[in-house]
Amino acid sequence: AQKITQTQPGMFVQEKEAVTLDCTYDTSDPSYGLFWYKQPSSGEMIFLIYQGSYDQQNATEGRYSLNFQKARKSANLVISASQLGDSAMYFCVMKNWESGNQFYFGTGTSLTVIP
Amino acid sequence: DVKVTQSSRYLVKRTGEKVFLECVQDMDHENMFWYRQDPGLGLRLIYFSYDVKMKEKGDIPEGYSVSREKKERFSLILESASTNQTSMYLCASSLAGGFTGELFFGEGSRLTVL
Numbered sequence: 001a002q003k004i005t006q007t008q009p010g011m012f013v014q015e016k017e018a019v020t021l022d023c024t025y026d027t028s029d030p031s032y033g034l035f036w037y038k039q040p041s042s043g044e045m046i047f048l049i050y051q052g053s054y055d056q057q058n059a060t061e062g063r064y065s066l067n068f069q070k071a072r073k074s075a076n077l078v079i080s081a082s083q084l085g086d087s088a089m090y091f092c093v094m095k096n097w098e099s100g101n102q103f104y105f106g107t108g109t110s111l112t113v114i115p
Numbered sequence: 116d117v118k119v120t121q122s123s124r125y126l127v128k129r130t131g132e133k134v135f136l137e138c139v140q141d142m143d144h145e146n147m148f149w150y151r152q153d154p155g156l157g158l159r160l161i162y163f164s165y166d167v168k169m170k171e172k173g174d175i176p177e178g179y180s181v182s183r184e185k186k187e188r189f190s191l192i193l194e195s196a197s198t199n200q201t202s203m204y205l206c207a208s209s210l211a212g213g214f215t216g217e218l219f220f221g222e223g224s225r226l227t228v229l
Contacts, residue, residue, distance in 0.1 A: 033214040043203060045220035052215060091158070097214045101146050101165050107157040 003027075004094050006106035013082045014114050020067070021077040021109045023092030031097035034075040036066065039089040039108075048090075051075055082113045118142075121206050121221035128228050134193040136224050138206030145211035147189035148218070149173075149181065152203040161204075164189055165211060196228045 003026040013019035025034065036048045051059045051066045059066040067076040079086055092106040122137035140147065148163040150173075160173030162181040170181050178200060182190045189208075193200055204224045210216040 029214075031214050035217050037218075037220075043223040043225070045205065045207075045218075045223075047217045047219075050215070050217060093218070095214050095216075101163065101209075101211060102160070103148075103209075103218055105158045107155070 004092050004104050004106035006092055006109050008109045009107075010110045010112070012112050012114055013079075013086075015084060016081055018078060018080045019082055019111065021079070021090050021092075021111065023075045023077065023106060025073050025075060025092070025094050025104075027073075027094065027096050029096040029098045033095050034066070034068070035093040035095070035103075036064070036075075036077045037091045037093060038086075039091065040085075041088070045091070049077070079111075084113050084115060087111060087113045119206055119208055119219050119221040121204075121224050123224050124222060126224060126226045128196050128226065130195075130197055130228060132196050132228075134196050134226065134228075136191040136193075136204055136206070136226070138189045138191070138221055139187050140189075140208040140219065141187065142208060142219065143186065144208035144219070145186075146209045147183065148207045148209075149179075149189065149191045150205045150207065151175065152205055152223075158205065161191065193226075196226075198228050200226065201228045202226060 005024045032053045034051045038046045049061045049064045063080045065078045089108045091108045094104045119140045149161040150158040164170045164183040180192045206221040207218040
């Protein structure tokens with residue numbers, strides 16, 4: 001069965017510091033993609049970053065980077081230079097070739113940035 | 116600007132009422148999804164549709180039905196709302212198949228059933 005695990009229900013980080021949000025996944029399909037979404041208190045889900053299983057390099061998008069360790073089946077999100085506006089829920093999501101149309105969600109990590 | 120639009124941000128309904136949640140996307144996506152989000156439970160898939168008039172049950176379809184008469188529109192129907200259906204409902208769309216292509220979400224609909 002496909003599975004996404006986020007073990008940190010809540011995290012705190014000081015403004016301007018870096019923070020890592022953990023995500024592990026479980027799939028036997030060699031072809032898969034990993035996504036991270038941000039959900040502020042307003043409720044909308046914002047796509048942050050994508051990593052494909054065949055990508056050789058870790059994905060980066062501005063202050064977001066994905067620490068992809070394929071052998072460990074982990075896809076941790078790193079946010080550098082945290083800002084107050086980064087306070088939100090963060091979801092790790094997987095899609096694979098077998099499932100085609102379905103996405104698998106972790107339970108999320110609530111990040112609070114402290115001034 | 117690509118968009119998924121949900122008809123209502125906030126709804127308050129009474130037990131037993133029929134509730135329609137509408138979702139429209141302008142990206143010509145084949146796939147559309149309805150999720151329910153509750154604290155501590157993350158997002159749970161109610162139904163998804165991969166083509167017009169096609170649908171598949173997700174993890175928690177009980178008490179819900181869906182309709183997709185046009186490619187751009189996917190409706191979630193609560194035939195007889197109950198208090199345990201009070202939740203945040205998120206609609207999303209994506210391109211079909213493969214393992215790339217992210218989900219695009221609407222702003223969500225917060226439903227309260229009294």
